[in-house]
Amino acid sequence: MTVGGRADPDRSESFGEELLGLLLDGAHELPPHLVGPLVAETVARMGGRASQILLQDYGQQQLVPLPAGGVAAGEPQPIDRSEAGRCFLESRPVEVLTPDGIRVHLPLLDGGDQVGVLAVTLDVVDEETRRLLRRIAGLVADLLQTKNGYTDLFFRTRRREPMSVAAEIQWSLLPPLSMVMPHVAVAGVLEPAYAVAGDSFDYALNGDVLHLAMVDAMGHGLDAATMATVAIGAYRHARRISIELSEIYLFMDRAVAEQFDPDHFVTAQMMRLDTDTGRLQWVNAGHPAPMLIRAHRVVRRLDSPTTLPIGFGGAQPQVSAVALEPGDRVLCFTDGLIEEHKSGQEQFGETQLIDWVHQLEQADHGIRTVARDLSHTLKRARGEVTSDDATLVLVEWRG
Numbered sequence: 001m002t003v004g005g006r007a008d009p010d011r012s013e014s015f016g017e018e019l020l021g022l023l024l025d026g027a028h029e030l031p032p033h034l035v036g037p038l039v040a041e042t043v044a045r046m047g048g049r050a051s052q053i054l055l056q057d058y059g060q061q062q063l064v065p066l067p068a069g070g071v072a073a074g075e076p077q078p079i080d081r082s083e084a085g086r087c088f089l090e091s092r093p094v095e096v097l098t099p100d101g102i103r104v105h106l107p108l109l110d111g112g113d114q115v116g117v118l119a120v121t122l123d124v125v126d127e128e129t130r131r132l133l134r135r136i137a138g139l140v141a142d143l144l145q146t147k148n149g150y151t152d153l154f155f156r157t158r159r160r161e162p163m164s165v166a167a168e169i170q171w172s173l174l175p176p177l178s179m180v181m182p183h184v185a186v187a188g189v190l191e192p193a194y195a196v197a198g199d200s201f202d203y204a205l206n207g208d209v210l211h212l213a214m215v216d217a218m219g220h221g222l223d224a225a226t227m228a229t230v231a232i233g234a235y236r237h238a239r240r241i242s243i244e245l246s247e248i249y250l251f252m253d254r255a256v257a258e259q260f261d262p263d264h265f266v267t268a269q270m271m272r273l274d275t276d277t278g279r280l281q282w283v284n285a286g287h288p289a290p291m292l293i294r295a296h297r298v299v300r301r302l303d304s305p306t307t308l309p310i311g312f313g314g315a316q317p318q319v320s321a322v323a324l325e326p327g328d329r330v331l332c333f334t335d336g337l338i339e340e341h342k343s344g345q346e347q348f349g350e351t352q353l354i355d356w357v358h359q360l361e362q363a364d365h366g367i368r369t370v371a372r373d374l375s376h377t378l379k380r381a382r383g384e385v386t387s388d389d390a391t392l393v394l395v396e397w398r399g
Contacts, residue, residue: 016132019045023139030143032151036068039118039140046132048120049101053108053140054084055116057160058171058193060372063088063117064157076160084117089369093134095125106133108141113176114368115141159194166197166225173200173232178368181398183275184210187371188393191336191379198224198266199334199389202232204239210273211239214287214393215310216334217266230259231266231310245272246316249283249307256311265309269332271395278324278397283317285309288338291354292322293329296361298354302330326399329367331357336388337378352381367396 022042030038040051052073054063063084065073079085087094087105091114094105101121108115118137122129148154163171170190178187186203190196198217203210213235217227234255238248248270256266267286273279282290282302286309289301302322308314324330338350360373371394378390 019132020135020139023136023143027143032147032153035143035147036066036073040068042136043120046129048122050121052119053116053144054119055154055158056088056114057158059160060189060193060376062160064160066154066157084119088114088117091366093130104133106137108137108144110141110145113178115144161194163194164197166222167193167195169225169229170196170200173229175203179203179205180366180368181205183398184273185367185396185398186210186212186393187368188391189371189375191375191390196389197221198228199336199391200228200232201391201393202235208274208276210275210395212271212273212393212395213268214332214334214391215266215268216287216389218264227256227260227264227266230255231268235270245270245281245283245319249285249310249317253310253313257313260311265311267309273395273397275397278326278328278399279321280324280330281319281321283307283319285314285317288333288335291331291357293331293357293361294325296358296364298357324397326397328397330395331392332395333392334389336390337392339388353378356381367394370394
């Protein structure tokens with residue numbers, strides 16, 4: 001049909017649009033426990049079967065099937081030794097020929113964060129099928145993130161061990177563990193995942209500026225978790241009213257000093273990265289110095305003037321700066337990562353940390369995989385001992 005000499009656009013629903021519409025139209029009022037069944041119904045219309053939504057556990061060791069309508073949907077799969085795990089670590093689809101068809105694994109990506117993996121079996125896989133599955137996986141990732149605020153289902157699925165109350169507080173405080181954007185990427189890991197108390201981090205990408213903070217509250221248990229909560233809350237408030245980096249320290253310092261006894265403190269590090277130019281600024285309040293990684297090697301410690309930990313009333317700190325090159329990574333970490341030791345033996349130390357960074361960086365993996373592998377490797381090198389919180393955050397300026 002033509003109108004005024006122009007062809008009337010075709011608004012009929014294609015098969016692909018129908019599939020995606022099934023997810024979109026049903027998502028608004030969908031109870032969280034029916035996400036799995038809706039996804040299964042969607043992929044079944046394109047010949048898919050045995051669909052699974054696999055979520056990363058808090059310890060970042062396993063991919064755990066999301067129950068489908070309250071019914072268990074298979075066994076957890078190890079991230080390091082499975083095809084689903086390979087899909088997860090490499091953030092790309094992985095197809096495996098099986099006796100009953102082709103098992104397709106797709107990364108569930110949301111804002112660069114890896115939510116988990118969608119797995120489905122089909123008889124035949126062509127480019128049209130791959131395209132539809134990628135788009136379905138994108139919608140499923142968004143759906144999981146949206147519904148996560150309304151339910152404990154996803155949390156329970158991801159929790160593989162008993163979790164302390166302090167750790168519950170810290171996990172509820174955290175942003176997504178990773179963010180991958182065209183100019184910048186961030187990835188963090190907290191150990192021990194089920195008992196972390198005083199360590200935390202936060203970040204925000206506001207326009208062309210990445211804001212990042214890492215804190216380590218003294219002590220253990222609920223007191224440490226409460227102090228970390230106040231410190232991060234004060235940081236977010238100061239960041240959102242757009243005050244200078246050195247003034248953010250003063251704001252956080254007052255917030256902690258007003259709420260806790262004079263002998264209580266929080267070590268911290270606050271950063272700002274201009275994602276257009278690569279100019280990194282930071283303030284150090286009692287933290288170990290970050291490390292600059294260039295061409296897969298630690299080239300220097302980012303030493304800087306330090307001020308007193310938050311809560312001790314330090315003077316307005318000096319802001320340090322460095323110019324990053326495209327591909328540079330900055331490793332921030334708390335002292336628990338390097339001070340762990342067995343009774344009567346030397347501390348783990350920065351030298352061992354640097355050696356492991358060099359070994360893992362040679363594999364040229366993405367920042368999320370490197371952060372995870374580094375944390376797990378260091379824990380094994382410490383003899384699986386983590387008597388203190390051990391947190392690391394990697395920042396990559398992609399140029």
